[in-house]
Amino acid sequence: AAAVWLAEGDGLVLTGRLSLAAMPWLADHAVHGTVLLPGTAFVDLAVHAGDLAGCGVLEELTLQEPLVLPASGGVQVQVHVGDSDGGSGRRSVTVSSREGEGEWVRHAVGLLAPADGEPVPDRLSVWPPAGAVAVPVDDAYERLARRGYGYGPAFQGLRQVWQAGDTVYSEVELPQVIDSDAAGFGLHPALLDAALHGLLATGSSNSNGNGNGGGTGLPFVWSGVRLLAGGARHLRVVLTPGSGGVSVAAFDGVGQPVLAARSLVLREASAGQLTGAGGQVRQSLFTVDWVPLPAPQDSDTA
Template identity: 80%
Template sequence: VQVQVHVGDSDGGSGRRTVTVSSREGEGEWVRNAVGELAPVGSEPVPAPLGVWPPAGAVAVPVDDAYDRLARRGYGYGPAFQGLRQVWQAGGTVYAEVELPQVIDSDAAGFGLHPALLDAALHGLLAAGAGNGNGGTELPFAWSGVRLLASDARRLRVAFASGPGGVSVTAFDGAGEPVLQVRSLALREASAGQLTGTGRQVRQSLFTVDWVPLPAPQTPDTAAVQWVRHGESGGAEVAPVVVAPVPAAPLGVPVPEVAQLAAVTVLGWVQEWLADPETDNARLVVWTQGVA
C-alpha cells in the first residue's frame, strides 16, 4: 500500500494549511483516508505540570484482563500495542498510565510520540467503558486542537475528560511534565464488516511460516544424503536428498544486504535445480544457520 500525505499552500492570512492523507493499492485509484488542517500554535496555555497521581478520589479500574475484554469487542492488539498498565476513573474523567512494551522500547528514538504509546493511551478510555457504552468497536475519528509539547516519552500519564464535543486528552511523562494536549477527540463506531473487509476482497499482505515436522525413518540411510557446498558441483549422480547449506554472512555486512544476498543465492540454486533433468527424482534441502 502506498500512502501519500499532502500539505497545501498557506492561506496567506492565518497561516493555515490543509492536510490530506490518501492511499492506494498497486496502481489503483487514490482513496482519501483523512483530511485535516495545520495551523500555527494558538494562545492556549500549556498545561501545568502534573501534581498528585492518581488524583485524589479516583477509583481504580481492573485492567488484568483488559486486552481479553477488548478482544471480545473487536480490538486485536499484539504485544507491541499492549502498553496499558493502570486505569482510574473519577466521575466523567478517566486516568490511564501506559508505557512502551519492551519489544519496541528501543524504537522510541526519532518519534515525537511513538504511535504505539499514543494508541495504548486510548486503550485506557476503552477499558473504562467511557465511549458510547454499547460495547461496540470505536475508533478515533476526529482530532481537534492537537499540540505535541515534548518528545521521546516512553511512559505517559493521561487524563481524558468527557465534554459535549468529545473527549479532551492531556498526557504527561513520568516526571509529570506535559507531553500532549488534544482539545477534542471524537470516536466513531466501526462495523465488523469495515474492519474485516466483508463484501470485498480481503488483502493478505502478511505471511507467516509454519514449521511442519516430517516423520524421520527409523534407520536413516546416510548414503542417500549428499552434501553440496556453495560453488561445488553435485557430481554426475544425484543422491535422493541433496543438502545445500547457505554460506554464513561476512562480518560487518548490514542485515538488509545479508538477507538480499541469501535470497539471491538460494533463488539461483532452485532455478538451476529445476532446470536440471538429473534432479527430477531428488529432493533439495536448503539449510540455513544462525537464524534468530
C-alpha cells in the same frame, strides 16, 4: 521518507511506504480481524508534516477511510500540505495511500495552524489524583478482544487505571517489543493508542465520544492536537468525556505536559465496514474490458 516543497505556492508533499515487514509492530493493531493503520499513526504523520510547515497545532483531522495493511507487500503513502492561507497561516493536510498501481485512496483530511498564543496545559502535580478509584486492568485486553480489538503485545501498553466520575486516569508505557522501532516518532503511535485504552477498558466512551459504550469505537475526529514534547516512553493520561468528545491530556513521569488534544470523537466500526474498506483498495486493481466475439457463420442464411 522524503519531503518535497512544491515549486508552485508554498505547500509540500511527504512520501513513504508502509509494510508489516518494515514495521512488524503494526501487525499487532487489528480490529475485527483486519490489520489497520492505527488512527494515532495518522496523527503522527499530520503532526510531523505540520512541524515541517511551521504549524504546531493539528486543528482538526477527520479519518474518512481505514487504511488496511496487506499481509505481504506494502502501501505507498502521501501526506499533502496545502499552501498557507496567508492571514492565519492555516494549511490543509491530507493523507492518502495506494497499493501497487491502484488508485489513490484518501484516508484523512484536516487543518494545520501555527501554535502562536495556544495555551499549554499546567503541570500535573498530584498523581494519582485524590479521590480517584482504581480500576482492575489485569484482564483488560481479554475483554477488549471480545469487543473486536485485536491488540497484540506491541499495543498492550495499559498499566494502571483510575476513575473519578466520568474522568479516566491511566498510566501507559511503550512495550519493550518495539524498543528498537521507537526512534523517529514525535510520540509513538502505539503509545498514544494505549493512552486511549483506559477509556475503552472502563466503557466510558461510545461512538459519540461520551456515555457508556460496549462496541468497537475507533478514532474519527481529532481536534486541537498539540505535541509538546517528543520521545516519551511512559505517560500519565487524563481523559475527560464531554458533550463534544473526549479531551486528552498526556504527561511524562514528572508531570510535564507531552500532548494535549481538545477533543477526540470515536466512531463505531463493524467487521463489514472494515472488509469493505480493504476491498475498495483492492478493487481498484480490476477493470472491465470489452472482448470482440466473432459472429457465428450460418450456412443457411441467404
